[in-house]
């Protein structure tokens with residue numbers, strides 16, 4: 173049975189692999205990181221785990237709601253936050269928008285670990301080139317390893333990273349990747365000995381450098397850890413401060429939070445402070461179209477950049493690409509490698 177290579181074990185790559193497996197096709201995943209998950213990422217700190225990428229997700233689409241309901245039944249996912257609060261002046265108030273939001277339990281990366289179960293994954297393997305030999309695809313890593321032959325290749329890396337891989341094979345795909353700009357995001361985290369005297373679980377400050385502040389310990393399954401904040405900067409602030417050190421970015425974002433809270437609620441000195449820089453955090457203007465790309469030679473692209481830039485969009489994009497790849501008949505170019 174021909175195997176299908178999937179570059180990137182973020183949510184899109186994982187959903188693609190599972191859609192292919194459900195249809196009896198063999199897959200091999202590659203990711204440059206230590207494990208699966210991509211931007212659905214959590215960081216293990218002394219006595220706490222903080223989610224540093226996506227904080228929660230929505231379920232607007234029926235097909236995503238169906239898988240979500242299974243995850244909820246098994247306790248893998250639970251609603252959070254009770255409400256998103258918005259800052260108005262120095263006061264914060266819940267914003268009732270009627271949109272249910274969810275997070276994975278006991279950390280966001282639990283969802284990607286679950287989806288990766290039973291899948292073949294080469295972690296710590298950065299793919300730097302694709303080669304086509306007859307009708308088969310071969311992958312080359314940055315350490316010179318060669319993997320293949322594969323009947324098809326699905327790329328779940330963000331478009332700016334996917335572009336270099338497809339450029340030698342399909343000018344149109346490369347151009348489409350180049351049109352999707354991804355904004356960066358500085359994500360700071362801070363642990364405190366005492367709880368913050370605030371009522372919100374998740375806050376959208378609405379002005380200044382901060383786009384979002386989440387209290388990790390208020391998420392389901394994290395109640396034993398003390399006050400632990402994730403602070404996300406706005407795309408503009410992140411872009412303007414891309415060259416900062418993680419320490420400087422974290423300090424600036426914590427100062428920004430102190431500046432918008434009433435004096436009585438200002439955080440004490442944290443016992444641990446750090447930051448992670450996401451270079452390709454969110455697509456600024458995602459591509460229009462079916463939510464993925466697939467050439468007749470079995471070269472596919474999926475991920476949130478090809479839809480609307482959220483967790484559920486990444487899942488749908490990978491799922492739809494997996495289904496489209498599986499529908500290619502054995503007589504088609506990708507079926508003829510073995």
Ligand code: FAD
Pocket residue numbers: 179180181182183184185202203204205208209210211212224225226227228229230297298299300328329330333357359404450452453454474475476477481482483484486
């Ligand atoms: P990724 O998760 O980026 O996966 C791509 C994978 O490809 C990565 O694992 C990477 O290591 C790998 N890769 C790249 N290049 C190579 C290569 N050459 N070789 C091998 N592997 C490679 N969404 C929401 O719905 N709600 C939120 O609240 C939310 N908040 C967010 C906050 C932040 C700070 C960030 C960064 C994102 C947020 N998102 C949110 C967006 C959400 O995280 C993404 O939409 C989703 O996780 C994207 O999944 P993906 O599989 O498309 O891409």
